[in-house]
Amino acid sequence: MSEDNRSSDAADDSADRPEPGRPRGRRNVKVVPIVLISLLLISGAGTAWLYFKEYLPDKRTDARVASAVVNAASDGTVALLSYSPDTLDKDFAAAKSHLSGDFLSYYNQFTEQIVAPAAKQKSLKTNARVLGAAVSDLRPDSAVVLVLVDQSTTSKDNPDPAMASSSVLVSLTKVNGKWLITKFDPV
Structure with a gap:
C-alpha cells in the first residue's frame, strides 16, 4: 500500500x-x-x-342488529308475496313500505302492469309464510338475508290452494334508521 x-x-x-x-x-x-x-x-x-x-x-353489527335485519327481511318478504284482489291497494302499499331504491321503482311498475290486472281478472289470492331466515352478510348499513318461504295461491279457477316453497336472497339497506329491501332474488 x-x-x-x-x-x-x-x-x-x-x-x-x-x-x-x-x-x-x-x-x-x-x-x-x-x-x-x-x-x-x-x-x-x-x-x-x-x-x-x-x-x-x-359493534354496529351485533346480534341485536342481525335480529332486526332478519325481522325486516321476513316481514318485507311476507308483505311482497301476500295479496288479495279485494285489498290490492292496501297490500301493495304495505309492501312498498318495506322497499327502497331501484327495487321500489321496479315493484311499482311490476305490480301495476302485471300483478294487479292478473289478480283482479283471475281473483288471485296469495299468502306467504316465512319458514326460516338467516343472515348471509351483515355490514353496518347493508345486509343480505336468505329467506325460506312457503306460499299458497288460490284463484277463482282453482280454489284449492297451490303450495310452493322457495328461497330468496333479500338485500337490505339501512335508510333513515330503517332496514329496507333493495333486492329480492329467488335462489
Whole structure:
C-alpha cells in the first residue's frame, strides 16, 4: 500500500474511535428513546386502525342488529308475496313500505302492469309464510338475508290452494334508521 492510502485508512479509523474522555455508549443512549417513541407511535396507529376498521363495525353489527335485519327481511318478504284482489291497494302499499331504491321503482311498475290486472281478472289470492331466515352478510348499513318461504295461491279457477316453497336472497339497506329491501332474488 502507498503512504496516501495508509494515511487515509488511519484517518478513517480515527473517526470511528470515540474521543478520549467521552463514553462510547453515549450515542446509543440518545437513539434508544427515539426508537422506542417511534415504535410506540406505530403501535398506537396500528391499534387505532384496528379499532376503526375491525372492532367498531362489528359493534354496529351485533346480534341485536342481525335480529332486526332478519325481522325486516321476513316481514318485507311476507308483505311482497301476500295479496288479495279485494285489498290490492292496501297490500301493495304495505309492501312498498318495506322497499327502497331501484327495487321500489321496479315493484311499482311490476305490480301495476302485471300483478294487479292478473289478480283482479283471475281473483288471485296469495299468502306467504316465512319458514326460516338467516343472515348471509351483515355490514353496518347493508345486509343480505336468505329467506325460506312457503306460499299458497288460490284463484277463482282453482280454489284449492297451490303450495310452493322457495328461497330468496333479500338485500337490505339501512335508510333513515330503517332496514329496507333493495333486492329480492329467488335462489
